[in-house]
Amino acid sequence: MGEVLARYADDKGPTLASAETLAYSIQALAPFWGGLTCDAVKGSTCRLYERERAKPRKTETTSRTGKTIIRTRAAGASTVRRDLGVLQAALNHAHAEGMLIHPIKVTLPAAGDPRDRWLTRSEAAQLLRHAEPHVQRFILISLYTGRRESAVLQLTRPRVDLEEGKIRFRADGQAETKKRRGKMRIPKQLRGHLRRWLRHPGTHVIMFRGKPVNSIKTGIRRAAERAGLEGVTPHVLKHTAITWAVMDGVSVEDAAEYFDTSPETIRKHYWHHSPHHQERALEVIERRR
Structure with missing residues (x-):
C-alpha cells in the first residue's frame, strides 16, 4: 500500500x-x-x-x-x-496502471448530515472586526464570491481584471475539477477593496509577510475566538455567501451560474432559505376552496 x-x-x-x-x-x-x-x-x-x-x-x-x-x-x-x-x-x-490485477473496493464511513452553519451579517461584521488584515481580505472575497478556500488563496493578481470587472479563479492550463472555480463578475462592493489591495506589490491577492498564504484555517479560527463565534471555518464563509444570495431572492439557476455550483447542490443545501421556497406549491394549495 x-x-x-x-x-x-x-x-x-x-x-x-x-x-x-x-x-x-x-x-x-x-x-x-x-x-x-x-x-x-x-x-x-x-x-x-x-x-x-x-x-x-x-x-x-x-x-x-x-x-x-x-x-x-x-x-x-x-x-x-x-x-x-x-x-x-x-x-x-x-x-x-497495471500494478493491481483486480480492482479493490474501499469501505467508507457513512456520510453525516451537512452542517447548516452560516453567518448572520452582524456575525460577519464581528469576524471582520477581529481578523488580521490578510484574513479580512479572505473573508471579504469569500463572502462576495462564494469560492472555496484554495481558490481564494491561490488567486493571483493577473487573474483580477478590474477594467472588465471579472475574476478568473482557475489559472490558465489548470484542469477543472468537480469542485469548480470558474469565472465571475466582480460585485461593485468588492471591486473597491480589490482596487485598493492591488496597489500594493505581490504575486497573489492575499499575502502575509510578502508570501502567499497556504492555509487560512488558523487565522479564521483565531478571529472567530476573539469575536466569540463558534463553528466558523473557511467553508462556512462559502456557505454564507450562497445562503445570503438565496435569502435575498436569487433564483436557483442564477445562483448556480454565479457561484459556479450545480443547480442540484443549490436546491439540496440552500434553497430552503429562499423566500420563494415551495412558493408555487403553497399558492396552489391556498387557492383551494
Missing part, C-alpha cells in the same frame, strides 16, 4: 488543484496502511482505520512569538471519508 500511495502522489499530485490536501491525506494514511498489502483493504480494516483516526492526538505548533502551542485533536467522520477517498483513488490508479 505504501507503493500504491507513493505512485499515486507522484503521478497525480502535480496535476491536482488540491495537491496540499492530497499530501495531508497521504501523510495520515501512510502510518496505518503503508506496511499492509493491498489485499488487506476490506471493511474491517477500513473501520479499524476510522477508530485509529478518531483517537485524540497532540500536535505542536509554534506561534509568531515563538511560543509552543500544544493542541489535542481527533479526526471526524468527514476527515476519515476524505482520507479513504484518497485511498480508493490511489487503488483505482494502481489498477489502471
